[in-house]
Amino acid sequence: MKTAKKAPETVLGIDKDFMWAPGEGPQTQEEIDDFFNSAAIHELKQLICELGRRSYAKNYNDGNGGNFSVRVAKNVVLCTPTMVSKGFMKPSDMCFVNMNGEKIAGSRRRTSEVLAHLAIMKRQPLAKACCHAHPPHATAFALAGKKPPRNVNPETEIFIGDVGLAPYDTPGTQRLADKIGELGLKHDCIFMVNHGVITWASDIETAFWKMENVEAHCYTSIIAQAIGGFQQFSDEKAKELLPIRDSLGFVEQY
Ligand SMILES: [Zn+2]
Structure with a gap:
């Protein structure tokens, strides 16, 4: 065939x-x-x-x-x-x-949530695979309607960068899917407010790997907060990470 x-x-x-x-x-x-x-x-x-x-x-x-x-x-x-x-x-x-x-x-x-995956794939030609999950610490940020902190972990800056934040809408609707699809143009990790996390990549293993990465970042950030907060590096230092991010083929966000 x-x-x-x-x-x-x-x-x-x-x-x-x-x-x-x-x-x-x-x-x-x-x-x-x-x-x-x-x-x-x-x-x-x-x-x-x-x-x-x-x-x-x-x-x-x-x-x-x-x-x-x-x-x-x-x-x-x-x-x-x-x-x-x-x-x-x-x-x-x-x-x-x-x-x-x-x-x-x-x-x-x-x-029912495949509409959100398709909305990303339709808009973002690099997106061949999507992963959606409710990892507890990243989902805690999503429930709070907050993005995780920036400039605290160089690996997260390279692999995830700026997380997209999709405002709440009824799960499974085209309205929510379209909001997520638009964010997928600029963000490879999106927090669905009051719900969970969606990541995309060129293949499904990498999409899942991003899910693991953002969850680990949120987990350690919450613990760091509990022991007194983060020590952030400067935006200038963060910019030095961009060539590494680009060389790995992640979405340009700046
Ligand atoms: Zn879900």
């Missing part, structure tokens, strides 16, 4: 970000089903299950909270289902949606 042959042989190797050419991708339902059941997509489903286990083990997913998505063709996104614990997902739980959020393959209902 044409599309399946074009899919990378392994998502754990060089093609895990699923580069595709304009116009490429399965068109008919038969092609979509073949792609959904291909070896490459199966491997990506397994990777998402593994990341779900890691995320759950780190206490980032209460109940069935959180979700993952990966754009695998121009109009096809692999995403996690709703009403399933992210720590106990199976490859057969995953589904395909198109860029309008309509399910096109898979037996379970797609996550």
